[in-house]
Amino acid sequence: MIFSSKLIEEAVQEFSRLPGIGKKTALRLVLQLLKTDKEDVDAFTGAVSRMRHEIEFCEECHNVSDGPKCVICANPGRNRSQVCVVETLRDVIAIESTQQYSGLYHILGGILSPLDGIGPDQLNISSLCKRVKENGVTELIMALSPTIEGDTTVYYIAKQLTGTDVNITTIARGIAFGGELEYADEMTLARSIAKRLPIDNYVTMQGK
Amino acid sequence: MIFSSKLIEEAVQEFSRLPGIGKKTALRLVLQLLKTDKEDVDAFTGAVSRMRHEIEFCEECHNVSDGPKCVICANPGRNRSQVCVVETLRDVIAIESTQQYSGLYHILGGILSPLDGIGPDQLNISSLCKRVKENGVTELIMALSPTIEGDTTVYYIAKQLTGTDVNITTIARGIAFGGELEYADEMTLARSIAKRLPIDNYVTMQGK
Numbered sequence: 001m002i003f004s005s006k007l008i009e010e011a012v013q014e015f016s017r018l019p020g021i022g023k024k025t026a027l028r029l030v031l032q033l034l035k036t037d038k039e040d041v042d043a044f045t046g047a048v049s050r051m052r053h054e055i056e057f058c059e060e061c062h063n064v065s066d067g068p069k070c071v072i073c074a075n076p077g078r079n080r081s082q083v084c085v086v087e088t089l090r091d092v093i094a095i096e097s098t099q100q101y102s103g104l105y106h107i108l109g110g111i112l113s114p115l116d117g118i119g120p121d122q123l124n125i126s127s128l129c130k131r132v133k134e135n136g137v138t139e140l141i142m143a144l145s146p147t148i149e150g151d152t153t154v155y156y157i158a159k160q161l162t163g164t165d166v167n168i169t170t171i172a173r174g175i176a177f178g179g180e181l182e183y184a185d186e187m188t189l190a191r192s193i194a195k196r197l198p199i200d201n202y203v204t205m206q207g208k
Numbered sequence: 209m210i211f212s213s214k215l216i217e218e219a220v221q222e223f224s225r226l227p228g229i230g231k232k233t234a235l236r237l238v239l240q241l242l243k244t245d246k247e248d249v250d251a252f253t254g255a256v257s258r259m260r261h262e263i264e265f266c267e268e269c270h271n272v273s274d275g276p277k278c279v280i281c282a283n284p285g286r287n288r289s290q291v292c293v294v295e296t297l298r299d300v301i302a303i304e305s306t307q308q309y310s311g312l313y314h315i316l317g318g319i320l321s322p323l324d325g326i327g328p329d330q331l332n333i334s335s336l337c338k339r340v341k342e343n344g345v346t347e348l349i350m351a352l353s354p355t356i357e358g359d360t361t362v363y364y365i366a367k368q369l370t371g372t373d374v375n376i377t378t379i380a381r382g383i384a385f386g387g388e389l390e391y392a393d394e395m396t397l398a399r400s401i402a403k404r405l406p407i408d409n410y411v412t413m414q415g416k
Contacts, residue, residue, distance in 0.1 A: 002304040004279050005272045011259035014252045018237050029226050031297065033260060034272070041260040044222045045253040051219035052241060052249040064213045064242070071212045089239065096210040 001027070008034075060131065062107040062124050064089055072096075072105060079103045081138040085128065085157070087111055091143060103141070106131065111144055111153040125157060132166050142170040209235070216242075268339065270315040270332050272297055280304075280313060287311045289346040293336065293365070295319055299351060311349070314339065319352055319361040333365060340374050350378040 001023055003009040008030060015026035033041055057063070058070035061083075065071070072078060072092075082103025086092055092105050108123045120126075131137060140157070144150035158168050174192035175184050184192075209231055211217040216238060223234035241249050265271070266278035269291075273279070280286060280300075290311025294300055300313050316331045328334075339345060348365070352358035366376050382400035383392050392400075 001301055002307075003301060004304070005263065005274050007255075007259045007263050007274055008272055010255045014255040017248075017252070019240050020233070020236070025228070027298070027301070028228070030256075030259065032227050033256060034263065036260075038260055040225075041256065044225070045257045047215075047218045047222040048238075048241060048249065049253045051215045051238065052244075052246055055213065055215050055242065064216055066213050066215055090235070093209055093211060093235070096212070099210075 061105045062109065062127070063092055063105060077102070081136060082141065083128075083131065083137050083139070084141040084143055086143050087145065095143065103139075108144075108153070111147075111149045112156060113149045120156065123153075125160065128157065129160050132161055132164055137166055139167045139169060142168065144170075146173055269313045270317065270335070271300055271313060285310070289344060290349065291336075291339065291345050291347070292349040292351055294351050295353065303351065311347075316352075316361070319355075319357045320364060321357050328364065331361075333368065336365065337368050340369055340372055345374055347375045347377060350376065352378075354381055 001012075003012070011030045011033075012023065012026045015021055015029050016023050021029070033044070036044075054066070056065050056067060058065040058073055059068055060073045061070060063070040063072060067074075079102050083106050084095065084101060084103055085106045085108060086095070087108055087110055089107060092107065095101050095105075106124065106128050108125065108128070110118055110123055112118060112120065112123070128140075132140065140161075142154045142157070144153055154168075154170060161168070172195075173188065174195070175181065175188065181189065209220075211220070219238045219241075220231065220234045223229055223237050224231050229237075241252070244252075262274070264273050264275060266273040266281055267276055268281045269278060271278040271280060275282075287310050291314050292303065292309060292311055293314045293316060294303070295316055295318055297315060300315065303309050303313075314332065314336050316333065316336070318326055318331055320326060320328065320331065336348075340348065348369075350362045350365070352361055362376075362378060369376070380403075381396065382403070383389065383396065389397065
């Protein structure tokens with residue numbers, strides 16, 4: 001693409017560095033911003049800049065935060081004995097959006113993956129063990145990827161916590177609501193048969 | 209979506225104001241910027257802010273420009289007697305990218321559309337007429353939308369220029385190269401038969 005303005009070209013280049021944004025989309029966004037009021041463009045760049053410079057990470061659960069403690073950890077109404085272990089911030093947003101979970105979180109920052117050079121020291125595992133031992137956590141809910149790496153991470157953490165009386169659970173895997181049996185992968189279908197639920201349990205879950 | 213940080217929430221909100229970017233995409237972009245070095249985020253916001261605040265519009269052709277005259281109008285190698293009339297900057301970029309046109313441009317800023325309240329005074333038509341009369345323009349190439357509004361705009365401009373000896377042409381419409389006859393719309397197909405070309409003319413065009 002040939003631009004007649006260096007300013008436009010630079011802005012398009014910066015936008016197209018973002019994931020999933022090609023040159024054409026970047027140009028569309030830049031031309032839109034060109035039509036937008038200067039104040040609104042300043043609000044846009046200001047919000048992005050502030051987000052990057054002022055964001056902190058919660059010293060307890062490693063969630064993004066506007067101060068030293070995130071709003072979830074700082075909320076006295078949350079159940080402090082339950083901790084849900086997730087990989088990333090995105091998982092916290094997904095679970096929070098269900099409005100069904102009232103405990104705390106712990107963001108690992110990924111899962112064990114030796115081939116990618118990610119060992120226990122690259123993840124927030126030691127701080128998790130410290131939390132469990134010192135803060136009276138009674139249940140750890142593992143909400144990690146259903147992959148070999150995810151399972152390995154669960155077992156590694158469980159091993160680190162032998163000797164403590166914390167109860168380690170994992171979120172239920174199975175056929176999604178509205179999912180068709182015929183399109184489910186074999187692994188999921190096999191597990192959902194092996195871990196079948198008594199029918200009154202199922203009815204309670206639907207009613208909830 | 210429920211965010212645990214106001215900073216993240218505001219950045220996501222600003223991104224999702226852009227066209228074609230929903231909440232989920234905005235979150236993806238924000239989380240990517242959160243992982244990016246602070247200097248690179250500053251380069252991003254700086255480029256966007258500079259683009260909006262420092263951009264000027266060429267006093268001759270209304271193209272975006274880094275100074276009072278755009279690089280196309282300022283280029284002494286361009287053919288100053290040919291002016292291609294387009295609706296928006298996007299059209300200039302598309303035509304420039306073919307690298308086949310060496311004349312100048314004139315950006316109207318849209319086409320006549322009385323129902324949307326766009327009359328001749330909302331477009332850069334008077335400055336176009338002035339250019340034609342004062343700058344020795346011999347050919348106006350109309351590259352507007354092939355719609356009723358586009359045709360109306362062409363006729364309006366042609367009427368304004370009666371009395372001058374400028375030659376007004378319009379870009380060729382027809383079946384695109386690689387296009388299938390069976391999928392062409394009736395209007396295009398009908399016109400491309402009516403405006404058929406002698407075969408040696410066609411061969412020359414392909415060879416060019």
